[in-house]
Amino acid sequence: MRTEIATLGEFGLIDHLTEGIQLQNDSTKKGIGDDAAVLSYPADRQVLVTTDLLLEGVHFDLVYTPLKHLGYKAAVVNFSDIYAMNGTPRQITVSLGVSKRFSVEDMEQLYAGIRLACEDYGVDIVGGDTTSSLTGLTISITCIGEAGEDQIVYRNGAHETDLICVSGNLGAAYMGLQLLEREKKVLAGADKDVQPDFAGREYILERQLKPEARRDIIEKLHDAGIKPTAMMDISDGLSSELMHICKQSGKGCRIYEEHLPIDYQTAAMAEEFNMNLTTCALNGGEDYELLFTVPLTDHEKIQEISDVRLIGHITKPELGCALITRDGQEFELKAQGWNPLK
């Protein structure tokens, strides 16, 4: 079944997609339906704002990306930015540019994913814009969150001797993408009966197609009484992000190859592709893990937190940013991360 979007028009489509949305947060006073959403935060809370623009053919390929997953991911990557400030996401606005290729049912799928992410993370959809597009799908999401003033963690607070920590593992989403791209090419030249071979690769595919934001890590750090000195989420690759923290904090760093957390499936896939695993972990991108620094005195506390790994330490700026390999060599870090403008 395919319903053309033109049969509903802009307002009809928005009404249809946002029907039955329940507002979950006290801070949301007025959601969709006026010139602007109205929010109200207590005096002791600061307001966090982040935004992401996703374009078809640049950030996602609908040949292998289900629209529901895409909607989920588009929302979650914004939540990740709010958690990376040590905050809590509360509202999003969703703007969509949609070409005639897409039906009302397609948009229902996309929105179902956005709504699912919002339910899972307790976020309200409070506004947006829907328009036609000449070419493909455009998704622009802005997320608003909150945090106490003393609670916010910036990128520029890392001190010498601070420990560098990372949640989860690295490079999995990137290897998932490589796998999807390979199967796309295989299928393009194959009979209809050929099925993509994803057996045993479910984890890296999920990391690429349906990432999660690390709310759990933020909660664990809070419960353990740890406030990171600097933090950001890893979207462009560990190497690039670590250099942001060091640059903004005016410091250097040393990280250790042997301590980089890497999942078995990521390693197996890299071997199959004959790719350097450490390069994948350093520059893969789209991990949406948290990278943060804590004072040396938090060493024991951090080690008790599951799914967080110590990978190195902050140094004087003169020492630069470097990776120490398994055989003790020092390589200068480079921000080779995914650059969509090159």
Next chain:
Amino acid sequence: MRTEIATLGEFGLIDHLTEGIQLQNDSTKKGIGDDAAVLSYPADRQVLVTTDLLLEGVHFDLVYTPLKHLGYKAAVVNFSDIYAMNGTPRQITVSLGVSKRFSVEDMEQLYAGIRLACEDYGVDIVGGDTTSSLTGLTISITCIGEAGEDQIVYRNGAHETDLICVSGNLGAAYMGLQLLEREKKVLAGADKDVQPDFAGREYILERQLKPEARRDIIEKLHDAGIKPTAMMDISDGLSSELMHICKQSGKGCRIYEEHLPIDYQTAAMAEEFNMNLTTCALNGGEDYELLFTVPLTDHEKIQEISDVRLIGHITKPELGCALITRDGQEFELKAQGWNPLK
């Protein structure tokens, strides 16, 4: 001179475009440069959020739209939504999708327009996202503003017998667009020496290419002690917007053809194009004027405010929404406004 964007990369481009931005508002605690912007509003202020997505070929045509004007307009249309809530715009985020067709100098022009609008209206650029695009230019702006809780004006507050008011005049931006489209066609088939004929049309061109948000009207209403019962800005045409107010307020309305404010240039252009002037004024779109209702008791006060016109009144819902023509006939209003999804 043409510098390829790839020579700067994403972060280099953002740094370049946002260099020297001065934050103007106390509520802006941290602008560009972290995972999220940080804002802090006093307890008695509510936070307003609005967003607009502009796509090349759908919302603007770069054949006749200077990039600096486009940037200015993209920002101002968002400010207009905040004023339409009776609020004050304070911050924006700017996301750009840019194809290889555009140079660093092009983006400087676009950003110069955005920055000029922000300076004029006292708004801070606090974040955004810049990425490559396969096709043309994408601009997504989110604006954050503030207002006292008691001060906010929604669309749903119109009462029976309220007066319907509109600022400025209607249909001018639409006629400016018609003129630009005509000259584009003429020039496409002409010699290089032919120049477009815009003499005496400057006003309607400016209304299309460099609209302003009606901050002045909001200030005048405030100074006169008038709080509208319902308000919105006119982006899709008077007819469409008035029906939103009536629907959300559960009311009907009567407006009078003879009272619709129309500029001389708009009328002259409509005549030249052999278009019905009233239709242009009702459905033209992109006016960015304010449409609002006030209690009958504010009748005298409203008449003292320059550049505001009374065009009709709110009625019982059973009477529907209608235009009374100069010869006393009644026509049901229809939301024929510009629908980019049809």
